[in-house]
Amino acid sequence: MASYTPMIQQYLKIKAHYKDAFLFFRLGDFYEMFFDDAVKASKELEITLTSRDGGGADRIPMCGVPHHSAKGYIEQLVQKGYRVAICEQTEDPKQAKGVVKREVVQLITPGTIMETKVVEDNKNNFLTSISSFDNNSAFGLAISDLSTGETRVTLIHGRIDDVLQEIYALEAKEIVVDSDLKELIDKHMWDGVSITLSKENDTDIPEQFQSLVSSIKQQPLVIACGRLLQYLHKTQKRSLDHLQPFVLFETDQFMKIDYYSKRNLELTETVRSKGRKGSLLWLLDETVTAMGGRKLKQWLDQPLIHRGAIEKRFSIVETLLNEYFVRQELRDLLKDVYDLERLVGKVAFGNANARELLQLKKSLAQVPSIVKGLESLNNPYIRELMNTLDPCEDLKLILEQALQENPPISVTEGDLLKDGYNELLDKYRDASRNGKSWIAQLEKQEKEATGIKSLKVGYNRIFGYYIEVTRANLHLLSEGRYERKQTLANAERFITPELKEKEALILEAEEKSIQLEYELFQQIREQVKTYISRLQQLAKLISEIDVYQSFATLSEQRHYTRPCFSEGRELRIINGRHPVVEKVMGSQEYVPNDCMMSEGRELLLITGPNMSGKSTYMRQVALTAILAQIGCFVPADEAVLPIFNQVFTRIGAADDLISGQSTFMVEMLEAKHAIMKATQNSLILFDEIGRGTSTYDGMALAQAIIEYIHNNIGAKTLFSTHYHELTALEMDLPQLKNIHVSAVEENGQVVFLHKLQEGSADKSYGIHVAQLAGLPEQLIKRAEVILTQLEAEKSTESVQQVNELEEREVSVKEQPAQLSLFADSNVTNNDKFTTKQKKVIDLLLLQDIMAMTPLDAMTKLYELQKMLK
Missing domain, CATH: 3.40.1170.10 (DNA repair protein MutS, domain I)
Incomplete structure (x- = not known):
């Protein structure tokens, strides 16, 4: 050193x-x-x-x-x-x-940056802190968005994986933990997830932030808040007056949508491109303010489960839907409302410039008109919103009296404030302006006196004011008229005593003017700070109004309907549509489908060919439930829904290459998460579980999963499969019903009808799908030949078994008759069976059940059933 x-x-x-x-x-x-x-x-x-x-x-x-x-x-x-x-x-x-x-x-840091180029307008930038308790069986999770001042805290019981799931769902940018927990999170954090992990061991609440945690009584939560506040205090080293008091929330107050399901349903971004376009958020976002866009995403991340709160949202949306002209007027007014939350953050940080304060003034100017528009709507919930809107007229007046209409970006170069705002500032400005007028007049006089039209009076920071004469015109100057100051290549620069005297007056006035103006601007910014809490409350209400009008606008454009909630467990969707697919299809006709799941119809087993629309159908049911529980109308002619507490999905096949997990492992992990966490009030979507391994393994796992959900969980479940053998489960599981996506074959080509019907599909049309994908004709024909051979071999095997049975029957007949202990002990002697049925039954009797796997037994049963049909 x-x-x-x-x-x-x-x-x-x-x-x-x-x-x-x-x-x-x-x-x-x-x-x-x-x-x-x-x-x-x-x-x-x-x-x-x-x-x-x-x-x-x-x-x-x-x-x-x-x-x-x-x-x-x-x-x-x-x-x-x-x-x-x-x-x-x-x-x-x-x-x-x-x-x-x-x-x-x-x-x-990633969780504390305030600049808008990094922090997206319609997306929160969350910083989180975690504190562990009871041997890592409970965790306090504190959340903050420094750019808006929002803060929240919750207690999560479970493992560290459960906390990380919550953080992933929030799309947080940074996690703050102590030294011990950092090592644990390093082990459990998913590879490929971009979250910065930072360390902070101090959990004492800084004195200036005591009021922010006054309503939090549980010590574990206070510790989580203290860690986050210490980190902000130490990293930002400035005023954080815009931080709001911590709001306690319970994760059970909202529908839980884990990271997997959020990704599979493409709620906020698409699986393939990772972009916003094509997601449900993209479809929903008819908001016109940045605050509204963030509020919409928050609602989508946390759908409600309390019926009263959801019905309140429905009521407001319905009123705005029916009042087109008022809604359009509100949209126009909201377009002139800037991002109040982040403007307040910049004011608290002390880096808001005059243009941003002008944006604040223009935003406040819209509030009285917004209130007037809401007054015309006959809805008690809207009236409640309207009565709490604070237009902050006094602040608007302060800004109106002070700020220029077109101030510069810099706050240290002057020209920020209006004439007449401050008497001393006006004097300095007058001296500066009069001095500059004198300079302009001097230039005019000297041009006339010398006859040099190109003569000019200029200024630079090194020499101050000067008179410049080109070298070609120097002979026109009389000796001693000016004092030479600087020689240039093509000109000479001069000064006069009078010019230097005026220069001193002008520069002194300008310097004092700029310094005074900056001090006055800082005072105005400090005044705005006193309105922070009022402005934050105003921003909250305006963002809600923006989301309500967005829902109403979308519902009118897309012909959505208000859903109802069932008292029991009934789920009835008539002519439901996938909202995003319908929009992307544009002018093409979308084929709607019903979904009927009564109390005795809890599990739908969906069969049908690839590309027929099974996955789309499953997704649209989940999206309809989510839309309903965020308070938006739904894409259906009629919808009656239970209120779901959780949604779990396993849809689509994608290897997680970053963490080295295969498609099948990803399938099993997602299935495990759903099975371990789901309750009777959950919604489960499983798409072709088991296809990532061998046929028998996959079929066995699929059946076991179906049986477990049916017998142990009882959740509403949509399960699609290509294992047609599983449709036999309908006979054993009373709450399972088979449905299938219909398709027809015309002239050797398959036509997908995309319509759900009762019962199971009889073909998979796999080769037809390959043909549609454009595989070579030679390959398609070869596949058809192989398929015919395989089907023939399977049929021949069954015929051989029947022949063997017949030979065994002949052998039995030639043997001496044996007395029966019970009448009709041999079912094949019963006259009510046909010869063919007797053969199948006797073939069944010959099977060594104890030596067969469950899957082999099911496969054999399926073959025998086909023989009977």
Whole structure:
């Protein structure tokens, strides 16, 4: 250490406290990085790696970025999951004795970044903290979005996997834990999930945040909140007045949709492209404000399970649906409402500029008209909303009186405030403006006096004001008229005593004006801070109104209907549609389908060919339930639904290559999660479980899963399969019913009708699907030949077994008759059976049941049944 220069020693001392972050070390107009930071940053940011002498034996690796453009580089690093410590000069270099004092003023992390390029407008940027209790059997989970000030906390009983599932569903960007828990989470966190893991051992509530946790009584939750608040306090090192009091929520208050199901149902992003377009959120989002977009996503992440709260949302949506002109007026007004939540965050942080305060003023100007529009609607819930809307008229008046209509982005260059706002500021401005008028008049006079039309009076920061004359016109100047100041290649610059006197007056007025204006602007920003809680409440209500009008707009456009909730367990959907597929199809006609599941009809076994629409049908049932429980109308002619507490899915086949798991392992993990967590009030969707392994293994597992759900869980379940043998379960499981997607064959081509019918499918049409996919004709014909051979072999095997039975019957007849202890002990002697039926029954009697697997037995039973048919 001692061998390094004082500046490098200072760098190393500061870096020792931020080992897991890039240290942006301010040197003049640049942020510099040294040693390993420089090597890594040069690769990540694609900037030049250089070196410098730092006093040691070797030159030190170094790279840097200009301070005025550092924001973009910081965003790049944070987006990649890194942390960036901003180290500023805290004293004037001119007054420094030795090395300029420096200290870290902020630590920017994925969960604390405020910049809108990284933080999406319609998406929360969640930071979470976890604290464990009772030997890691219970966990406190605290959640915050620093950009909006939202905070929440909950207690989760279970394993660390259950907590991580909740965090994955939130799409959180960062988790804060203590040293012990960090190791445990490292082991359980999924590979490929982009979440930054940070450490904070201190859980004491900082004094300035005591009020935020006053309503939280459970000590484990207070500890989780303390960890999160300590982390924010230490990393941000500034005012966080916009943080809202922690809201306690129970995960059981909402429908649980785990990470798997959220992905499989494509609620917020598509499986294939990972993009928003094509997801349910994309379809639903008719909001016109950023706040409304975030609120919509929150509602979609947490559907309600309390009927009264859902019916309240239905009532508001229905009123807005019926009042087209009021709804359109509201939409137009909301378009001029900016992101109040994040504007308030910037005000609290102290980095809101004049343009952003102007956006706040324009937003507040819309509130009275929004209230007036709501007044015309006859709905008690809307009236309740309207009565709590606070237009903050006094704040709007302050901003209206103070701010220019078109202020600059910078707050340190003046021209922010209106004339007349401050008397002293007006005096400085008058002096500056009059001085500049005098300068303009001087230029005009000198042009006339000298006859030099190209003469001009200019200004630069080094020399101040000057008179410039081109070299070609110098002979027109009389001796001694001006004092020479600077010589250029093609001109000379001059000054006069009077010009320098005016310059002093102008520059002094400008400097004082800009300084005073900045101080006044800071005072205005501090005034706005006192309105933070009122503005946050206003933002909450406006975002809700925006979501309600979005639901109403969508429901009108797509012809959705208001669902009802059944008192028992009835599920009845008439002409239901998949909302996203229907929209994507556009002008093509979507084939609707019913779904009927009464109390005695809990499990539907769905068969049918590939591409016939089984998966779409299953998804549309789940999406209909989710839409209903977020308070939106649903794509159906009629819908009666139970209220589900959880939705579980296993749909689609995709290897998890990142974590090295096969399709079949992913299937089993998702199936296990559903089976272990589901209750009678859950909805389960299983699509072709077992297809990732051998036929017999897959069929055995599928049957076992069906039986377990039927006998042990009793949840509403849709189970699609290509194992037609499973349809025989309808005879043994009273609550299971077979349905199938119909298809017809015309001229050797299969036509999918996409219509669900009772009963089971008799063919899979696999070769026809391959033909539709465009496989070579030669390959298709060969497959047909092989299929014919396999079917013939199977048929021949059954015939051989029957022949063997007949031969055995002949042999038995030739033997002496044997007395029977009981009448009609041999069922084949019963006259009510035909000869063919007797043969099948006797064939059944010959089977060695105890030597067969359950799957072999089921397969043989299916063959015998086909022989009888």
